[in-house]
Amino acid sequence: MISFEYFKKENYNRLLEMLLAFFTSPALTDPLEEHIVINLLDDILEGKQNIDGIEIYYGDKLVGFGTLTSYYATEVAGKTVQFEDLYIEDVYRGKGIASEYFSRIMEKYPDAKRFRLEVEESNHRAIKLYERLDFAPICYLQMVNE
Template sequence: MWVRTASERDLQEINRLLVTTWHDTYDGIYGVDKVNEITGTWHAVPVLKQRLTQPNSEFVVVDTGEKICAMAFASTQDGKLIDLHQLYVLPEVQGQGAGGQLLDEIKVCFPEAKRIRLEVEETNQKAVAFYERKGFVETGRTANCGEPGSGLPALIFELALD
C-alpha cells in the first residue's frame, strides 16, 4: 500500500469507497435513506472533482496496486491549522495501517501546521478510538458536522503537531 495524490481518473472509485464506507458506518446511526442522501450530495463525483483543484488543500489516496482502499481530504486557510475534512478506509482494510499512512501524509503536506482539527460522529466508536490512539483530543462539539445546516452532531477533535 502506498499513498499518492488523487487524480480525476480516481474519482469514480473514490465515490464507491465513500458510499461503501458510509453505509457500513452510518446506516445504523442515520438510516439508509439519510446515508443515500448524504453520499449522493457530499460524495458525488462533481463535488470530489472540485477538491482536486481547491487551493491550499491535499486530496490523497492509499493504493494497493489493485484498488484504492482509503482516502483523505484536508485543507488550510492560514497554513497553521489543518482541517481534515475526510479520512475514510474501506471496512475490509481497516486496522491495516492505511488510516495512519493518510494522517502521516497530511502532516507532511502542510509543514507549517501546528494543529489538525476534525469532526467525528460521537457514536462512530471505531473512528473515535482511531483518532484517540493517534493522539487527538476532544476540544468541542458541533451541531452541524460536515457543512452548515447539516443537523448532524459531532465531536471536534484536535491534534497538536510538533
C-alpha cells in the first residue's frame, strides 16, 4: 500500500506543486522563493548533484516526497545520510507513511554510520516521530555562509 520511487520527469508538475507547498509552509523558518524550488527539482531530476528525490505513494496516489543526500562525516568517520526534506499531504498523515519511509531509507544504507535530519523546534508532532525512530538532538550551533 505504501511505496517509494525515485523522482520521475513525468511527475514534474505534481512534484513542483508539492515542493512549493512544503517550502512555503510553517515547517520552514524561511520560505524558499519559487525559482529556488524549481532549481532544486531540476537538479534532482538531472541527477548532477548529490541529492535524491523520493516519490511517496499511498496505493497508486502520489501523496508526498522526501529528499536526501549523503556525505562523509569526520565526527563518525563514515557516511552520514542526511534526510533533507519530508512532505506528506495532510490527509495522508498519521497512516504510518513517514515511519515506513525512514525504515526503508535506513535499510537502503546499511553502511551509514549516522542518519541525520533537521526539525523546527515548534514541530512537536515530527519531533515525537523522530524520537520514536531513535533520533536524538545534537546541541550545537550551525552557521552558514551564503
